Amino acid sequence: MYILYGGDFTRAPLVQWVLEEGKVRYELRKIDILNGEHRSAEFLAINPAGLVPVLITPEGEALYEVAALMLCLAERHQLTELAPAVTDPDWGLFLSTVFHIAADIQSEMKRFHYPHRFSLRRDDDAGVQDLAKSTVLSRLKIMNTRLALRGPYVLGPRFSLADFYLSFWIAYLDRQMVCEQLPSIARLYELVRSRPSATPYIEETERAADAYAAMMKKHPGGVIA
Numbered sequence: 001m002y003i004l005y006g007g008d009f010t011r012a013p014l015v016q017w018v019l020e021e022g023k024v025r026y027e028l029r030k031i032d033i034l035n036g037e038h039r040s041a042e043f044l045a046i047n048p049a050g051l052v053p054v055l056i057t058p059e060g061e062a063l064y065e066v067a068a069l070m071l072c073l074a075e076r077h078q079l080t081e082l083a084p085a086v087t088d089p090d091w092g093l094f095l096s097t098v099f100h101i102a103a104d105i106q107s108e109m110k111r112f113h114y115p116h117r118f119s120l121r122r123d124d125d126a127g128v129q130d131l132a133k134s135t136v137l138s139r140l141k142i143m144n145t146r147l148a149l150r151g152p153y154v155l156g157p158r159f160s161l162a163d164f165y166l167s168f169w170i171a172y173l174d175r176q177m178v179c180e181q182l183p184s185i186a187r188l189y190e191l192v193r194s195r196p197s198a199t200p201y202i203e204e205t206e207r208a209a210d211a212y213a214a215m216m217k218k219h220p221g222g223v224i225a
Contacts, residue, residue: 002026003056005046009033009212009224011066012053013201014168018070018161021197022079033224067102070161082161090155097154097162104139105169108132112173113212116222125220136173140185147184152191159195167192171205172212 002019006012007030019026031037031052038052047054047062055063055072063069074083084090111118111132115125143166147154154162167189170178179186193202215223 001058003029005029005031005043005052005054005056007031007033007037007052009208010052011168013205014066014165015053015055015069015073017164017198017201018073018079018082021082022073022077024073024077036225039225065102067098067106067165070165071098074161081159084155084160090158090160094155094160094162098165100139101162101165101169105136105166108135108139109169109172112136113216114222114224122221125222133173136169137178137181140170140178140182144182144184147188151184152187154188159192163188163192164198164201167198167202168205171202172209175206175209 002024004012004015004019004026006016006028010031010033012028016026016028018024031043033052037043038050044050046056047064049064051064053064053066053069055069057063063072071083073079075086078085080088084094109132112129115128115132116122119125119128150156153159154166170185170189175189179189192198212223
């Protein structure tokens with residue numbers, strides 16, 4: 001059985017969703033990152049990088065990086081309805097999109113939500129956040145163009161975990177503004193959000209995003225260390 005270390009305001013729902021979709025047995029252990037449990041000696045003994053989520057495999061390996069966790073689970077458990085097989089013609093586009101989300105969208109979303117980690121002066125936090133948001137929007141515009149040409153999903157008519165991954169970050173950005181400006185992105189988001197298995201995860205992510213934004217307004221110097 002797998003053990004997943006996750007919790008509120010983490011990317012653990014992405015991994016939970018894959019586990020649930022694949023009917024893979026796991027235990028969820030919550031880490032309170034608001035109170036710094038991810039920096040505790042106990043957690044650092046599990047993952048010295050101090051990153052959440054962490055997935056402990058049945059063999060005892062501690063794995064992290066959410067895109068890798070999703071792909072690992074899909075491949076290991078042959079969840080081809082979520083991720084094309086390596087021999088599938090869609091594999092290249094799927095893999096390209098997942099890495100694009102991880103490297104070019106998720107990385108900027110970290111700057112958006114943790115600007116204090118990327119600035120030397122607190123006065124620069126708002127500028128870091130604004131730049132990150134505009135960068136994510138520019139990359140979503142490119143994705144919107146791709147979806148307009150071959151959507152409604154990343155793989156055309158075929159749903160995959162790449163769509164859920166992208167929707168997770170749309171939920172954590174300014175989703176109303178994004179959906180108003182980018183119609184193909186909006187269509188994908190609503191399709192994913194309406195999937196019975198995805199609905200509770202997307203709705204909870206929306207609530208978490210709103211709560212985190214409210215906390216950031218009260219504590220612009222940083223909510224999570």
